[in-house]
Amino acid sequence: MEEQQEVEQFMVPIGPQHPALKEPGHFLITVDGEIVTNAVVRLGYAHRGIEKATEERNWVRNLYLLERICGICSHIHATAYCLGLERLAEVEAPPRAQAIRVLVAELERIHSHMLWLGVAAHEAGFDSLFMYSWRDRETVMDLLENLTGNRVNYSANVLGGVKCDIDIVQADTIFMALEFLQERTRHYLDVVTSDAMFLQRTRGIGVMTRLQAEVLGVVGPTARASGVHRDIRAEAPYSAYPSYPVRVVCEEKGDLEARFVVRINELFESYRIIRLILEDLPPGELREKMPRRIREGETVSRVEAPRGELFYFIKSNGTDKPERIKVRTPTICNMMSVVKLAIGHQLADVPMILAGIDPCFSCNDRMIILERSHAKQEVWSWERLRQHGIEYYHGNHS
């Protein structure tokens, strides 16, 4: 009998491809009935060898390459790189440039968090929240386009400063947009904490205690939703953050609901910081001159991306090309928590737990159910797994 039980273990491969989400990843999930008993992750489907590629390009060209690591948090990659390199070259970007960097970074955080809100709502089957939040996100995208000329890879940074200034008309547009967004955000906070159907998908699901969060090494809003006070903007203020101090948003419960509340409350914090910057934008130049060759040395640059701590290690050998650039993105820290958190949960909760960390990858196209005893094979699309999640909960509670 025992042997047969072992044979009937279900292995559910999910991924790697899905056109709706940004990057591909693969999960191999072992289930006992509906309950997940083990999960393994495999990454690298979008590995483009950028760290290696930086070694063949000069410092200026690398800025544009590194900005393209991520299509959502492109600005923060460029900021981490510029700040590190400026420290190595002993060049300091002017205060106005630093303020504009932070301004764009906070606008980026708003668009990233709203994008996530939509994706996570969609995974829960709450498509009206998805559509409204994405409609409102367009407001931020327009602001970013208005400021920098681009919607996605803004290229606001140059080595030694920024390339775009901000005038009174643009500042007024931002103030007006923030009024609108603030009101909408209040509504979203109300929805995610009171909608009974939605709370069934989030409250008490994927709970990560503070100790677990520390052991698993998670970063960003995922850590802060478990009560870990970790925010580089407050711990190690960089760029203009010393002039505009950030209040760290934390929740104690550590479930999916807490992750929603943390990210939505961070939106309010971003609105506050943007207003502070616009009211008190330092005058002056936009950039300092940077040498083409950077003196020999090493530096570490840490910044707070929308998803958590982004870590850059830069080593220069005195030429116009880097010796080594190491990039550690926040998702790799958070990804390992998904495979641990999923264990013991319903298979139907997996899409939400994955969405909960705001993975900057995650695309799961088809899943294959292998029932080895009968050698039967069935292919599920991500759509069907998602639908399964929605129906599972709908059936139980209606």
Next chain:
Amino acid sequence: MITTEEALTIATEFAENWLWTTETARPEQNRLDITLTTPDDLIPIVVGLRVKRLGYLSAISGLDLGAEVDEFELLYHFCIAAAVITLRLRIPRKNGSVQSLCEIIPSAEAFEREISEMFGVTVIGLRNPEHLYLPDDWAEDQYPLRKDFDPAVIRSST
């Protein structure tokens, strides 16, 4: 909350009173580099940092020091407040190996798998030593972040 300067002072004191000789350096105001003389020191010193609650493992960077030196350097970055405490460890380029930190810090797994496949460093005690980023059919003796890696190898195979 411990401040950056306090953390660096405790860490410096800890490293300088270590059982064996370690060198410490302050390359930047917020950074402390601790150079380990032997790979055997890695586990005890990491345990020491954990016991003293000196930060979390933020990243592991690998460096290829080139054919002349014929060594790799592994950098274990521990962060606390604005401080970055880096353990620097050199291992030979040929058949170099290092102990896994997973027993002490489970989140080290992803970083160690990356080091292992990108540089060809053997990480002893890794529960899942398979590829994390590179394809399953990646050539066995090709390590992309080594300085002598020739990208033409991939172009010819695809």
